[in-house]
Amino acid sequence: MADVNDCDFARVTEILQKLEFNSLIGRLPRTMQAAENEKKEEPKLDIPRIEKLPDTPMFEAENVIYIDSSEPDVIYISSNPESAWTAKIDEISQSMWQLLAQGIVIAADVKQLYHALDNHGVAVRFHEVWDVEQAAFLIDPLKRDRSLNALSGDFSDDNSAPYQLARLHKIYREQKVYMSNNSQIARVAYEFDFPVIWALFQMEKRGMKLDDTLLKQMGDELAAEVGELEQQMYSMAGYEFNASSPAQLSEVLFTKLQLPTAGIKKGKTGYSTGQKELDKLRGQHPIIELIERYRELTKLISTYIEALPKLMATDGRIHTTFNQDVTSTGRLSSTNPNLQNIPVRTELGRKIRQAFVPSDGKVFVGADYSQFELRLAAVLAGDEKLIEDFNSDVDIHAKTAAETYGISIDEVGKSQRRAAKVINFGVLYGMSPHGLAAATGMSFTEAKKFIDHYFEVRKPIRQYLDKILTQAREQGFVETYFGRRRPTPDVKSSNFMVRSSAERAAMNMPIQGTEADLMKLAMIRLEDKLSGLADAILQVHDSILVECRPEDVQKVSEIMKAEMEGVCPELPIKLKVDVGTGANWGEV
Structure with a gap:
């Protein structure tokens, strides 16, 4: 087997660029990239001197925090690149934590920092955080290696605390400059990705009880x-x-x-x-x-x-890990286990969900956005007619069928409404006549005719999708309503399969990404609004699941519906949320 360290990284990169496989460059083995970087002159790092944390430290407005996995009981706090304090986590008083929490806390992975402190019984919520790895993801979602070495450009073998602190300071300075020059990306970080970390930590900590x-x-x-x-x-x-x-x-x-x-x-x-x-x-x-x-x-x-x-942990609960930096749309993913991949619409999927139950003496309450992506598509496309229909609570699928078939809503049959529903959602993902035919049982000719008629009725949607592809090709990225971006290098690929996949991803991203942004905002709001009343334990697709006492169900349901529907008043469209309860996840 060939050793990747013997490969010419620059030559491999050149070949991939020539073949227009740009997205593969960031996926090259980390060792190959490191070997190439080591050939270059190492950037100079300001290595801080380490001193023992004093009894009355004077924390600055910005503080870098680092915990080495090899020393999980020790914490390093650095207010400037020249110096840092260290102490055993257990030796730091609660009042000192509260003092530190008033400023900005910078860490490689803030959620992991919360877990590390929680393992020592430290209950602290930082007023403002800067997650270096998440910021790196926002700046370049296609960059796979987000280690401190890669982000700082320093690939020296020394990964001791002083060096890691130096890298964190360097990366933070560079990211701050980038954010100050890119206000839209900064908005996504400050309003969505950084604040939601606390809610994600809480959900991971709580977990879900498994029968x-x-x-x-x-x-x-x-x-x-x-x-x-x-x-x-x-x-x-x-x-x-x-x-x-x-x-x-x-x-x-x-x-x-x-x-x-x-x-x-x-x-x-x-x-x-x-x-x-x-x-x-x-x-x-x-x-x-x-x-x-x-x-x-x-x-x-x-x-x-x-x-x-x-x-299952010793507490009888499943503690999944929520990731913000896996899907390039900004949607959350979950690992160990992946609870988002349990089939939604099958009987077997529902049975597996029945094994997830609330804590003793509690029930589940679930709130789910209705037709979320289609509503957001109407907003992004500026489809005034579709927006008006949603705001008037019109049966969108029935009306789409009526307009497409040229009949009245009262004449629309079940199969016609189903075809309209399939294409209403499928068109957002570039559904072809073949796809519609397979999903509905139509012939290819019928499906093609239906799609042609559909786009005559929904011209703003067609124009929007065309505009997105043009932007992807000309500007090299697509973005959400709030400014989250996804680079689109492969839309110019000469390889048909690569190009087609990239085009579908480009069309999907603004809608799915806007959905993800709003879902994060809803989670942030609910974590505070439901404090002491209910505990959020899961976010899957367009829904949020909480557990609460039976006597609080009505109040919790009202809060969830109000907060989620009113999550973004600036949107010109009405959001609709359905709320349900159950004795297990399958019932909600």
């Missing part, structure tokens, strides 16, 4: 169904085989059962059995539906049924 007994029972039921599916497939094939093996499954489908191979992708090991290929075979043999069900069940069993109990 592992119910989950085990569910697992036994699903395992039994998997066994039945296997027996049915064996019977159809005439012999036993491993349904999880693509090669064996390909052998069964195309050799034993002689299913048609026209249009089926073929690889080195035989014909593909991926989902797209199975879609082409639907209706050709009953085994196809069994395979799809088998895959759905086995994926849920391995991803959630078996994995969730292993991730």
